[in-house]
Structure formats: C-alpha cells, structure tokens
Amino acid sequence: xxxxxxxxxxxxxxxxxxxxxxxxxxxxxxxxxxxxxxxxxxxxxxxxxxxxxxxxxxxxxxxxxxxxxxxxxxxxxxxxxxxxxxxxxxxxxxxxxxxxxxxxxxxxxxxxxxxxxxxxxxxxxxxxxxxxxxxxxxxxxxxxxxxxxxxxxxxxxxxxxxxxxxxxxxxxxxxxxxxxxxxxxxxxxxxxxxxxxxxxxxxxxxxxxxxxxxxxxxxxxxxxxxxxxxxxxxxxxxxxxxxxxxxxxxxxxxxxxxxxxxxxxxxxxxxxxxxxxxxxxxxxxxxxxxxxxxxxxxxxxxxxxxxxxxxxxxxxxxxxxxxxxxxxxxxxxxxxxxxxxxxxxxxxxxxxxxxxxxxxxxxxxxxxxxxxxxxxxxxxxxxxxxxxxxxxxxxxxxxxxxxxxxxxxxx
Amino acid sequence: xxxxxxxxxxxxxxxxxxxxxxxxxxxxxxxxxxxxxxxxxxxxxxxxxxxxxxxx
Numbered sequence: 001x002x003x004x005x006x007x008x009x010x011x012x013x014x015x016x017x018x019x020x021x022x023x024x025x026x027x028x029x030x031x032x033x034x035x036x037x038x039x040x041x042x043x044x045x046x047x048x049x050x051x052x053x054x055x056x057x058x059x060x061x062x063x064x065x066x067x068x069x070x071x072x073x074x075x076x077x078x079x080x081x082x083x084x085x086x087x088x089x090x091x092x093x094x095x096x097x098x099x100x101x102x103x104x105x106x107x108x109x110x111x112x113x114x115x116x117x118x119x120x121x122x123x124x125x126x127x128x129x130x131x132x133x134x135x136x137x138x139x140x141x142x143x144x145x146x147x148x149x150x151x152x153x154x155x156x157x158x159x160x161x162x163x164x165x166x167x168x169x170x171x172x173x174x175x176x177x178x179x180x181x182x183x184x185x186x187x188x189x190x191x192x193x194x195x196x197x198x199x200x201x202x203x204x205x206x207x208x209x210x211x212x213x214x215x216x217x218x219x220x221x222x223x224x225x226x227x228x229x230x231x232x233x234x235x236x237x238x239x240x241x242x243x244x245x246x247x248x249x250x251x252x253x254x255x256x257x258x259x260x261x262x263x264x265x266x267x268x269x270x271x272x273x274x275x276x277x278x279x280x281x282x283x284x285x286x287x288x289x290x291x292x293x294x295x296x297x298x299x300x301x302x303x304x305x306x307x308x309x310x311x312x313x314x315x316x317x318x319x320x321x322x323x324x325x326x327x328x329x330x331x332x333x334x335x336x337x338x339x340x341x342x343x344x345x346x347x348x349x350x351x352x353x354x355x356x357x358x359x360x361x362x363x364x365x366x367x368x369x370x371x372x373x374x375x376x377x378x379x380x381x382x383x384x385x386x387x388x389x390x391x392x393x394x395x396x397x398x399x400x401x402x403x404x405x406x407x408x409x410x411x
Numbered sequence: 412x413x414x415x416x417x418x419x420x421x422x423x424x425x426x427x428x429x430x431x432x433x434x435x436x437x438x439x440x441x442x443x444x445x446x447x448x449x450x451x452x453x454x455x456x457x458x459x460x461x462x463x464x465x466x467x
Contacts, residue, residue: 099434194412194451237445341445346438369430370439372422382439408438410447 072289075152076242077308078103079174079286080299081128084118085315091117091133101130102309103150105410107194110144110249112136112274122284123175123217125297129284132246137277140249146274147248147265150286151192151241151411153340154233160226160290162190162240167226172242173294175219175285178211179278180271185245185256187265188224190232192241192411201263203230206256208267215280221294227259236340238411242288246281247272310337315348316405319398323390329353330371330383331398339377339409345370351384352402360399361387368405377409414455421466429463 010019017034026042039047084101086092092099092106093115100106100116108114113136122129132148140146160168172186190203207222233239243265245252254264273279285297300308314336321331335343350363363386374381382405390396398405417431420439429440431452440448455461 192447194454235445342441342443344438344440344446344448346436366437368437368439369420370428370441373427373441375428375441375443408448409445 072291072295074298075156075170075288076103076150076286078305079284079297080126080305081118081122081130081284082300082302082305083309084128085309085313087116087118089118089120091115100148101128102313104130105149105151105192106132106147107149108146108274110141112140112144112146113138114146114246114274119282121177121282123177123219125299126175126284129175129177129282131280131282132273134274134276134279137275139272139275140247142249142251144274145193145245145248145252147243147245148283149192149241149243152239152288153411154235154237154239157232157239158234160240162227162232163230165228167228168290169223169225169292170240171221171223171289171292171294172207173219173221173285173287173289173297174283175217176209176211177215177217177280177282178271178273179214179280180273180276181211181214182271183208183210183267183269184281185265185267185270186222187243187245188227189241189243189263189265190227190230191238193243193263193265202261203227203232203259204254204262204264205259206254206264206267208256208270211271219285223292225259229259230261241411242286244283245270247274307337310335311340312408312410314339314343314407316407317398317400319405321396323387323392323394323396324383325392326390327387328383328385329387329390329396330381332379332381333405333407334379335377335407339407340411341409342375342377343380343407343409345380345382346406346408347403348406349403350386351405352399353384353387353396354399355394355396360402361389362402363387366403380407412451414452414461416464417452417456417461418464419466426466 007023010016018032021029028040029036030038081101087099101118106116114134117131119131187204187206189201191200193201209220245265248266252266254260256267287297319331319333323329345368347366352360352362354360365386367385369383371381371383413434415432417429419426420428431438456463
C-alpha cells in the first residue's frame, strides 16, 4: 500500500485556482475560483457556501435547523377550492354576495359586472380554481370595490400576537392566472370590510404581486410583517382577513409594504379587472403560514376540508319533528360541526316533509323561522310555514330528496 | 350583500330573531352580534329608508 502526501491539489487549466486544499490540519477545503465552496472540518461537519442540490433522497438522522418544513400549518381553509357547497361549479353573479367556493367571499360593490365560478382549470397538482370573469368596461367609481377575501377567526390567530411588538411574520403563497398582466394587490386587514362600510377597519397592509404572462399559471409569495399595534380579534369574530383586490376605486388606495391605520386594500397602479370586458383572474393553492418562507401546499382530504368549512356553512337534508298546525311544521336540528356563531338559516328550495308512509307535502314557498331564541352553534329549533293539510302533532320527517336547510355562520 | 326587507320575529312579546330577504333568499337570522348576517342587517337599518319591521 502506498500513499501520496500533498497539501493541495489544483487544476492545471485556466488560472489554476480550483481544487483541494488540505494545508490546515484536520480540515479539507474544496475550492472553486479560489473561494471555498465546501469545508469538511475535524468533526466531520460539512459546510457548503453555495446551494446544495440533491438528486436522490436526503436522509436526516438528527434535527434540521433553519430548514423549512413542507408541512407548515396552513391557516387558510379551502385554499385549493375543493369545497363549493353554495354554487358547486355553477357561475354566480356579483349580486349574490358570498356565492363562491367555501370560505371565500366576493365583494363586487357598486356596479362591477363580474361572475364567480369554481372551475377545473388549475395548475399542476390542483383540481380546481376560483375564476372571476368581468363583463363590463366601466371604471370603478371611488367607493366601488371588486375583491375576494377569506377571514380567519380571531381565536385562531391570537397566538400570532398581532397588535403587540411580538407580532409574527406571515407568508402568503398562491397560484394565480390572469388575462391582464401587471400589478395586483393583496392586503391583510383587521376587520372584514363590507362594501363601502370600512369604518371598523383600522389596520391594513398592502402587498403587490406582478402577473408577468397573460393566461398563465404563476406562483406568488408575499411576506407580511406582523402588525405591532391596532385592535385584532381574539374570539370567534374577525381575526385577520386576507383580501385580493382586483381593482377597487380610489377610496381604497393606500401605500404598500407598511401597516396603515386605514381600510385600504389597493395599491397605486393596480390592474382594474372590472373595466376589461371579458377580463379573467383565477386563484388556487392559497396558503398562509408562519415565518418568511413559503412552503409547498399540502392537500387535505375532502373530508377534512369539508368538516373545516362546515364550521361556517352547512347544508342539512334531514331532520325529524312534528306538525304544529295545518300549515306549520317544526324540527329540531343537530348541526354536524359546532359553528362559529349562532347560525342563520335559509333553504335551497321549498321543503318537502313526510309522515313516513302515507304522504309527502311541500311548502308553497320558502319560509323558515327560528323558534323563540332556540339556536346555538350546535343546533336549533326551526319552524317552516306554507304547508297545508298537516295534522297537528303528527310526527313528520324532512324528505331528503327535496329542498335542504342552510345554516350559515360565515365570517 | 343586498338586503331588501327585514322583520323581527317575537316570542312572548320579545324579539328573538329577524326574518330577512338577503340577495333574494329568505333567511331566519339570530340576534347574535357575532353573526355576520345580523351585522349586515343592522348596518342596512342605519341607512335612511331602511327599517326592521316590528314583529306581528
């Protein structure tokens, strides 16, 4: 066995400044361009000065430090638009407030002619996106809005310590596709804005992103500093609301990249989607996570996502009760998930009820009321009018094939 | 959100909920300030000409 003892091995081409440097005892340096690229020290630690690419698997027996996990918690519910209880895949108009995939509110206030639809056009790895299509060519007046938003409950973000000097940095990531290139705005606000009612919104931070190529899916990341002041909810009401502004009026315009004591959600120079006849904007894969690094979107099962959405919106198709009189039936409902607040109730269509064998009877028109104050986040007692021919006190059940009951405690 | 009408529902002489037409759909809304539909009805009622009707 023989060995060659040297302190350095360098290349013989060019300027001879790349190679192996072992001049220091118990240390090996790999240099390129006379700069250390990789260091192996006496404890067998390896340090790379540049990026490290691993083509195969990477196994870590110890702990990782400063490495973003691909499973960071996503604060957003239904970020992949999997759940669309209100409209399914149908298109809804700007006058149908909130008629969008679950947990996303649309707000086309003041004349923007837009429609909203869940579609199957999505980037690789996703099955759905939310598509906004504008039909008008009218520029928004100062108070108009065209925006989408999703709200987080205060109690779900209280640990982020917004409103204090310890407020945590958050990173928002999403996939977007738009027919118009240019600058778009996203904002965090402390209270969900509603039309031109913005008086309650006292903190906002606007960030911009650029759509570089028309009609092409692009991945965007925006990092928001934590807000050190202002009032932020810590209960079941508004916490942080994330707003995607698609071109609101000038009343909503503010400075970017800083916390404002205003309700602004729009940056100067923003694309105005509402004046582009046929203009489209799509989004999916929305993720909000702690820290300044965006990590990959983690898909939830349909079951998990639906359960999370049902805290805010449920469709109920069964229940048992009795006839109160010839025209009114009452039901006690148990909600599948504890809802965010006492829910409001509506119907998808007229309700049909049955006594189990002899007949089915339907309302002549939709009519639901809460009996007394008997409603809480886990259930309610409801009365349905506009029946005829019922027998008082006869037990009845909801016919699952007809209209259904809606429970809503949306933010 | 487009609210076209709202009317209190009472029980034993006390208002207990509001029945409203919101975006063309009939809703039974609890008197819960955390419910955003009730918040919207209260904001709507502040506008001149809008009133939550008294219960029958």
